[in-house]
Amino acid sequence: MSNTTLNQKTKSNSPSEEDLTRWDRDHHLHPWAGVEGVGKDEYMRVNTGEGIYLWDSTGKRYIDGPGGMWCVQIGYGREEMAKAIAEQTMQMPYASPWSFTSEPAAVLARKLTEMAPGDLNTVHFTTGGSTAVDTALRAVQFMNNRLGRPEKKIILSREKAYHGSTYLASTMTGKERFKTQFDKADDLVHFLPDINPYGRPKGMSLEDWCDAKLADMEAAIAEVGADKIAAFIAEPILCSGGIIVPPPGYHKRTLDLCHKHDILYISDEVVTGFGRMGHWFASEPVFDIVPDIITCAKGLTSGYIPLGACILSDSVVDRMRGSSENDTFYNGYTYSGHPVGCAAALKNIEIMEREDILGHVQRITPYFQGRLRAIGEKFDIVGDARGMGLLGCLECRPELSDETYAAHLQFGNKLDAACEEMGLLLRPFGNMAVFSPPLIMTEAQIDEMFDIMEAGLEKLSAEYA
Ligand code: PLP
Numbered sequence: 001m002s003n004t005t006l007n008q009k010t011k012s013n014s015p016s017e018e019d020l021t022r023w024d025r026d027h028h029l030h031p032w033a034g035v036e037g038v039g040k041d042e043y044m045r046v047n048t049g050e051g052i053y054l055w056d057s058t059g060k061r062y063i064d065g066p067g068g069m070w071c072v073q074i075g076y077g078r079e080e081m082a083k084a085i086a087e088q089t090m091q092m093p094y095a096s097p098w099s100f101t102s103e104p105a106a107v108l109a110r111k112l113t114e115m116a117p118g119d120l121n122t123v124h125f126t127t128g129g130s131t132a133v134d135t136a137l138r139a140v141q142f143m144n145n146r147l148g149r150p151e152k153k154i155i156l157s158r159e160k161a162y163h164g165s166t167y168l169a170s171t172m173t174g175k176e177r178f179k180t181q182f183d184k185a186d187d188l189v190h191f192l193p194d195i196n197p198y199g200r201p202k203g204m205s206l207e208d209w210c211d212a213k214l215a216d217m218e219a220a221i222a223e224v225g226a227d228k229i230a231a232f233i234a235e236p237i238l239c240s241g242g243i244i245v246p247p248p249g250y251h252k253r254t255l256d257l258c259h260k261h262d263i264l265y266i267s268d269e270v271v272t273g274f275g276r277m278g279h280w281f282a283s284e285p286v287f288d289i290v291p292d293i294i295t296c297a298k299g300l301t302s303g304y305i306p307l308g309a310c311i312l313s314d315s316v317v318d319r320m321r322g323s324s325e326n327d328t329f330y331n332g333y334t335y336s337g338h339p340v341g342c343a344a345a346l347k348n349i350e351i352m353e354r355e356d357i358l359g360h361v362q363r364i365t366p367y368f369q370g371r372l373r374a375i376g377e378k379f380d381i382v383g384d385a386r387g388m389g390l391l392g393c394l395e396c397r398p399e400l401s402d403e404t405y406a407a408h409l410q411f412g413n414k415l416d417a418a419c420e421e422m423g424l425l426l427r428p429f430g431n432m433a434v435f436s437p438p439l440i441m442t443e444a445q446i447d448e449m450f451d452i453m454e455a456g457l458e459k460l461s462a463e464y465a
Contacts, residue, residue, distance in 0.1 A: 052064055084344060120290075138168070242395060275439050
């Protein structure tokens with residue numbers, strides 16, 4: 001069949017815009033969406049992307065403020081990525097992880113351990129972030145069971161943390177709706193109180209707030225018992241919780257406390273990894289810690305294809321080892337170490353290295369954060385404008401909650417809607433709007449993004465006044 005005939009055939013068989021809208025609305029239960037929405041909600045259909053921009057099915061262009069879901073580091077439309085994915089698919093599209101490995105998996109495993117700090121020298125590949133977190137938690141369980149201390153199994157997590165949607169990862173998620181809508185392994189988790197400095201008592205210094213958060217952790221260890229606590233899991237910055245940046249010194253001090261009590265430290269770098277903070281991983285260069293386990297996904301392939309990884313330290317792996325009969329780590333996925341996913345990750349890393357994207361992020365971060373803070377100063381409805389690296393959050397001033405609580409909670413949606421009209425997408429979370437644009441953003445594009453955000457806030461300020 002000639003190309004022309006094929007195109008005509010495809011075209012004549014292509015569903016209409018109306019069909020697509022109807023089929024998606026009537027048959028697609030979207031993730032994190034109301035079940036009531038099936039049969040009602042119509043989603044924006046994105047058709048193409050280039051750099052930091054997306055185009056919807058009507059041809060309207062948007063800046064992708066959330067960078068996909070905190071993942072499209074190198075931007076859209078990279079032909080090199082498409083080529084690497086196609087080439088690997090032709091060469092070897094799948095290799096059963098039960099029996100085989102592949103060249104991309106071997107090269108990527110070594111590469112990740114070079115990027116990771118300290119003695120994190122062993123990689124277990126997964127299908128995404130949730131399964132990377134599950135793997136980390138199961139590795140810890142496995143280790144303690146092997147060591148003959150099965151009672152050491154509780155994980156310390158934190159209010160507002162997000163660690164994924166699988167059973168174990170969602171058990172560790174400290175968001176109310178995750179806690180109440182599903183059954184969870186409650187006996188495996190203990191939550192520490194919110195660490196958001198924005199919520200600290202008026203007049204309290206950040207140092208005192210950090211002391212208070214350490215005291216929370218010490219109290220939890222005393223209450224639960226160090227002999228029962230296996231690990232602490234922490235995002236370097238709580239992202240889905242609203243870009244909560246911990247007080248200075250927090251991670252170092254919590255890690256020291258964990259190690260004092262023989263508690264492992266799992267750093268969930270699913271969002272903060274792969275350049276978001278100007279480094280491959282934020283743990284060591286930004287927060288001065290070498291965790292026992294790092295989990296990553298998202299930016300690992302810039303979202304072009306699903307892949308995740310759990311990177312384990314030598315000391316954990318050594319303690320997972322047993323006699324030859326009983327040291328099988330029965331954890332894995334049909335798509336573990338998927339050759340196409342690993343090839344995409346390697347090309348993504350190659351692009352980031354060649355274009356010095358880490359250096360670029362380090363150079364533009366002060367400008368990005370400067371414009372973000374200026375918004376906090378300028379708009380009365382913004383209570384807190386916070387962030388780090390190329391992560392930002394605007395939180396509505398809480399005083400609005402007294403009289404107009406509904407409006408307060410609608411802040412994220414309203415700001416997103418106002419900005420969307422002007423060509424900028426944000427990610428609304430109740431009284432907050434967050435953003436994490438592709439890392440290739442230029443200074444001019446940062447201005448374009450914040451100018452629209454300011455125009456959106458002008459509109460909302462008039463409405464909220
Ligand atoms: N961990 C963190 C910190 C995340 O932000 C996410 C997703 O947003 C996950 C884990 C889960 O990743 P995934 O959606 O790829 O399963």
